[in-house]
Amino acid sequence: MSFTSKRVVNYFFKGLLFVAPLALTAYIIYYIVQFLDNLLPVPVPGLGILIVFGLITFIGYLANIFITRPIFELIEKWLFRIPLVNILYTSIKDLMSAFVGDKKKFNTPVIVKLSEHVSRLGFMTQEDLSMIDEEELVAIYLPHSYNFSGNCFLVPRANVRILKGANSTEVMKFIVSGGVSELSEPKK
Template sequence: MNKLVNYFFRGILFVAPLAFTFLVLEAIFNWVDNLLPVDIPGLGLLIILGIIVSVGYLASTYFMKPIFEMFERFISKVPLLSLVYNSIKDLIGAFVGDQRKFNKPVIVQFDDGGNVMKPGFITQDDLSNLDLPGFCSVYLPHSYNFSGNIILVRKELIKPWDANGTDAMKFIVSGGVSHVD
């Protein structure tokens, strides 16, 4: 009976994350696929992916780049629109693109003895523009959540963490359960 229970829990450890991942991916697929009123399943998703790739290509070309930059300058002048657009752009840019922000994992020391520390990511190396020379900004993600805190901390309280940014984020978000190489 004890082995049967162990097999059951081992099966749960395999099946539950797999099922949850499938359900999340299916929900995202259906949501994106239904953005366009097309009756063929999957065609809406393919069209949207094609549009995104095309816009990315056009934004990279020599002739269209100034037009996209002009569009962004226009958006930056519209008060509420610029706040929403720039916030979303910065958030997405922190994970993908040329200016990824979560690629410098660090450990922040919170007490004088170095007994309390928290992992995070440097988002800005120098805060002299805020009249805070010797400080940098560190993002401290929360475990099991898509939120976190930004702290401004003296550079001498930060220790570089020799870890891949992705592995460090998995370690933090998993509550320290995931292994870091």
Template sequence: MLDQKFIYKRILGYFFSGLLLVVPITVIIYVIYSLFIFLDRLIPIAIPGLGLLTLLLGITVLGYLGSSFISQPIRRRANKMLDRVPLVKTIYTAISDLLSAFVGQKKSFSRPVLVKMSRSSNIEKLGFVTNDDLSMLNLPQGKIAVYLPHSYNFSGNLYIVPIENVTPISANTAEVMKFIVSGGVTDLGHKEEDETVEIR
């Protein structure tokens, strides 16, 4: 006769295995559904999904106009208006630059590195070099800007560190970001590696 504890452990193991399968899929479906409903309601149209389609089409058209010659006078006028409200301009610029870092032509999170946190410690953190020219801050040569994302959170901190404390990593940038956000529990596997970008 099988040991009762063994049976309970086996059943509990199956339950947790089921959770590992069901919970991520459920969360993804819920997030996608909630996002769909939210976006679809931004433009209230009686036919489900047509509001979202109209929104996506409108954003695409604005993107086309924004990347063409039509955008220049509009941008100049918008910048003049934003100059009158410095706080709004700061928020707008920060959000715009952040989005550009992920989806723009000039992606900023493309250089994964290991950062040694201090000379007296062997503790290192994973991050991304976002700027290696800090002359506008009047800082001494040999310092660069490194963004260190937080685990289990879509936030992070920007650190200015000596360049000798930074070691470039030859790894896929999306996998590195996923590894950091997951707190290091995601298996990086043997994905196709990005070329290591040298730090000036």
């Protein structure tokens, strides 16, 4: 390969590194917006997503009002009594509330010592496991790289060190990218 063709190939790959993530991000966002917009068959593009957003916001408002809150609690009680629905509903609700609820769970990044020379980054999701008679253990979520799945481990508290001042979003991005993303300096 000549000097000029090496340059062209190098420029192509640099361009690909910029275009591919941008195109995939735009593609995913486009299809999510299109899916949400098509939930309600409204002839005006974008109106369906606005109606869905407004409806979800209104339901959230009703769930917080003193008068209507008991109705939502009653609906949840009924859902908890249905065997399969109970498992699905509570799992999805717990996962959603870990990210957006009052009880956020992925906001305590930690380093877990797995052996003398191996540690992993993760998130402490439960500090108190006394309900299962394990006062010395904490629950740690360890996400997989290049995947949004992960494992929950119960490890001795002594093997866990909280990363003070670390940004949870950056730590998650670092883990999911397989350690390729850059981490900024922790805030002190």
